[in-house]
Amino acid sequence: xxxxxxxxxxxxxxTKGIGLALSLSLIEQGTTTFLIGRNFDLLDVKMKDLSRVxxxxxxxxxxxxxxxxxxxxxxxxxxxxIDFLIHCAGVISLGNLEKLPVEDLDLQYKVNVRAPFLLTxxxxxxxxxxxxxxLFINSTAGLDSWKRVSQYSATKHALKAxxxxxxxxxxxxxxxxxxxxxxxxxTSMQRDIQQQLGFEEYHPEKYMKPEDIAGLVVDLLAHxxxxxxxxxxxxxxx
Numbered sequence: 061x062x063x064x065x066x067x068x069x070x071x072x073x074x075t076k077g078i079g080l081a082l083s084l085s086l087i088e089q090g091t092t093t094f095l096i097g098r099n100f101d102l103l104d105v106k107m108k109d110l111s112r113v114x115x116x117x118x119x120x121x122x123x124x125x126x127x128x129x130x131x132x133x134x135x136x137x138x139x140x141x142i143d144f145l146i147h148c149a150g151v152i153s154l155g156n157l158e159k160l161p162v163e164d165l166d167l168q169y170k171v172n173v174r175a176p177f178l179l180t181x182x183x184x185x186x187x188x189x190x191x192x193x194x195l196f197i198n199s200t201a202g203l204d205s206w207k208r209v210s211q212y213s214a215t216k217h218a219l220k221a222x223x224x225x226x227x228x229x230x231x232x233x234x235x236x237x238x239x240x241x242x243x244x245x246x247t248s249m250q251r252d253i254q255q256q257l258g259f260e261e262y263h264p265e266k267y268m269k270p271e272d273i274a275g276l277v278v279d280l281l282a283h284x285x286x287x288x289x290x291x292x293x294x295x296x297x298x
Contacts, residue, residue: 064278068142068144069144075103078247083103125171137183142187147196154212180226193235197240236289243268
C-alpha cells in the first residue's frame with residue numbers, strides 16, 4: 061500500500077499475538093518498523109516468509125518493566141521521525157482482590173501504564189515531526205470491570221485516561237490519538253486467562269484472531285488525516 065511507503069512505526073509487544081500480526085502486516089506494507097519485545101524467535105520465523113519484501117525492521121529486545129531497557133529503546137530509535145507509535149504490550153493477573161498479591165499489581169502497572177506513559181513522553185517529539193498517530197491497544201476491561209479482574213482493569217482504565225488527556229494536549233499539532241478497546245482475541249494471553257479462570261478446554265473459534273485486529277489497525281492508520289477517530293470497541297461476533 062503506497063500509503064505506508066517511507067513511514068516509520070514503533071510497536072511494543074511486537075513478538076507475539078496482536079503485536080506480531082500487526083508488525084508483519086506493516087512490514088509487508090513497506091513501513092520501517094522498530095519492533096519491541098522480549099523473545100524474537102517466533103518473529104524471526106515469520107520474517108522468513110517476508111524475505112521477498114523490501115523491508116527495514118529493527119528489533120529491540122526490551123522488558124518494559126525495566127527502566128534500563130526502556131532507555132535502550134530510546135537510544136536505538138534516536139532522532140528518527142515516528143509516524144505511528146503503537147502500544148500493544150500488556151500483562152494480566154486475575155483473582156479475587158482479597159487474595160491478589162500487590163506485586164502483581166506493581167508489574168501490571170509498570171507494563172500496562174508506566175511504560176506507555178514513558179515511551180509516549182520520550183517519543184512524542186519524534187511523533188510531532190510527522191504529525192503522526194499514537195494508538196493505545198486497550199481492552200474492554202478499560203471500559204468496564206467484572207469479578208477477578210480488578211488489578212488489570214484498573215490499569216486499563218488508567219491507560220484510557222492517559223490517552224484521552226494526551227489527545228486534548230496534542231490534537232492542535234495534528235497528532236491523532238486513538239483508543240482501541242478489544243474483546244477476547246485468540247492469543248497466548250487469552251489461553252492464560254482461560255487457564256487462570258479454571259476452564260479445562262480452550263475454544264479458539266470463540267475469539268477474534270490477531271490478523272483480524274491487525275487488518276483493522278492498518279485501516280485505521282491509513283484513513284484520511286481529515287478524520288479524527290478516537291475510540292473504537294471491537295468484540296467477537298458471537
